[in-house]
Amino acid sequence: MLKRVAILANGGDVAGLNPVIRAIKRTAEENKIECYGFIDGYKGLVENKFIRLDHQPIANGILPRGGSIIGSSTNTIVFNYKVTNPDGSVEYKDLSDLCVQNMMNDRFDCLFTLGGDSTQKSARDLYIKGINVIGVPKTIDNDVMCTEITFGNNTAVSVAAEALDRLHTTAETHHRIMCLEVMGRYAGWIALESAIAGGADVALIPEIPYDINKVVDSIKRRIARGKQFSVVVVSEGAKEKNKEASTYNADIDSKTGISVKFAGAGDKVAKQLQDLIGLESRCTTLGYMQRGGTPTAYDRVLSTKYGAKAMEFAMEGKFGILTVIKNGKLDYVPLEEVVGNNKELGAVEGGTEDSNIRYVTMDHELVKTARDIGICLGD
Numbered sequence: 001m002l003k004r005v006a007i008l009a010n011g012g013d014v015a016g017l018n019p020v021i022r023a024i025k026r027t028a029e030e031n032k033i034e035c036y037g038f039i040d041g042y043k044g045l046v047e048n049k050f051i052r053l054d055h056q057p058i059a060n061g062i063l064p065r066g067g068s069i070i071g072s073s074t075n076t077i078v079f080n081y082k083v084t085n086p087d088g089s090v091e092y093k094d095l096s097d098l099c100v101q102n103m104m105n106d107r108f109d110c111l112f113t114l115g116g117d118s119t120q121k122s123a124r125d126l127y128i129k130g131i132n133v134i135g136v137p138k139t140i141d142n143d144v145m146c147t148e149i150t151f152g153n154n155t156a157v158s159v160a161a162e163a164l165d166r167l168h169t170t171a172e173t174h175h176r177i178m179c180l181e182v183m184g185r186y187a188g189w190i191a192l193e194s195a196i197a198g199g200a201d202v203a204l205i206p207e208i209p210y211d212i213n214k215v216v217d218s219i220k221r222r223i224a225r226g227k228q229f230s231v232v233v234v235s236e237g238a239k240e241k242n243k244e245a246s247t248y249n250a251d252i253d254s255k256t257g258i259s260v261k262f263a264g265a266g267d268k269v270a271k272q273l274q275d276l277i278g279l280e281s282r283c284t285t286l287g288y289m290q291r292g293g294t295p296t297a298y299d300r301v302l303s304t305k306y307g308a309k310a311m312e313f314a315m316e317g318k319f320g321i322l323t324v325i326k327n328g329k330l331d332y333v334p335l336e337e338v339v340g341n342n343k344e345l346g347a348v349e350g351g352t353e354d355s356n357i358r359y360v361t362m363d364h365e366l367v368k369t370a371r372d373i374g375i376c377l378g379d
């Protein structure tokens with residue numbers, strides 16, 4: 001019998017975190033289970049900081065709210081936790097045993113981990129150490145293995161599609177090429193879907209290294225047809241054939257594995273196109289607009305389904321799992337499968353090119369659809 005459960009949100013925020021928290025909390029309330037939230041993700045678990053959520057005003061009215069009422073921390077791995085000593089020196093320590101101890105002392109029967117690949121890797125590792133864990137797949141990037149859709153992605157795609165609608169009118173008015181850089185790290189889901197939803201002419205994704213001359217040809221063909229403007233979506237991780245992606249500070253916190261920050265892919269493409277085509281080109285980087293604000297109705301429903309089902313799995317005693325959508329239906333897979341080849345306990349992982357993430361595959365129907373309607377993918 002479950003008595004007390006806790007939730008943590010880890011990694012970059014997405015619209016949909018609060019609806020998941022609400023669904024877990026409400027399902028807990030319906031079943032007379034106490035529900036708590038660790039503050040700022042794994043950081044709260046390490047520092048044992050949590051708040052009660054069931055029947056509390058703080059957790060009321062949160063369905064349409066962006067962000068997370070219990071915060072979230074990025075670049076936090078309990079197996080390699082950054083500790084600043086009183087003399088200012090920095091050390092990385094394995095604090096996983098402390099987390100297990102905190103869970104036991106506070107008599108939590110289950111921990112819900114809302115997060116992406118890195119968060120779920122740590123969740124799997126904590127499960128091996130004895131914590132009853134259930135993961136819920138969160139990320140705008142939609143790159144978590146074993147699930148067809150992560151919560152937060154649909155809102156990000158909708159924001160990008162709206163931005164493309166707006167860029168279209170200004171591109172057309174000024175006869176310009178408008179590039180929109182969107183997020184997604186090593187996966188092109190946001191770029192590809194928003195390009196289709198927003199009627200873009202070109203979509204450059206990390207999985208298809210681009211040849212700029214192919215992009216130039218496709219835009220010139222549009223010009224020849226009398227279209228003096230084009231709209232180009234550039235995924236932040238997009239790269240030219242035989243070149244690296246545009247990044248900065250490539251070794252930020254390499255101990256945590258979150259080593260690469262993307263920046264500049266869209267600017268680079270805009271400059272190349274202006275130089276090679278002669279039409280004025282501009283780049284808009286959408287950035288954190290994709291993560292903030294109210295979730296779409298789709299994300300509210302998906303998040304609510306995920307949260308309620310995760311709580312159901314907990315009541316059935318299914319732990320060490322990720323709640324997923326498989327063949328369009330709610331299901332679960334062992335976290336072991338999500339982790340894939342990265343089996344080593346506590347190993348630095350997550351947010352890297354080698355992580356076990358879900359890439360856009362060349363036979364995916366979105367790729368085919370894009371090609372069918374003449375979106376240039378740069379190859």
Ligand code: F6P
Nearest residue numbers: 012074139140141183184185262
């Ligand atoms: O993984 C989600 C994401 O928004 C990526 O799309 C983006 O590259 C990254 O996080 C940005 O991370 P940060 O919040 O650390 O700047």
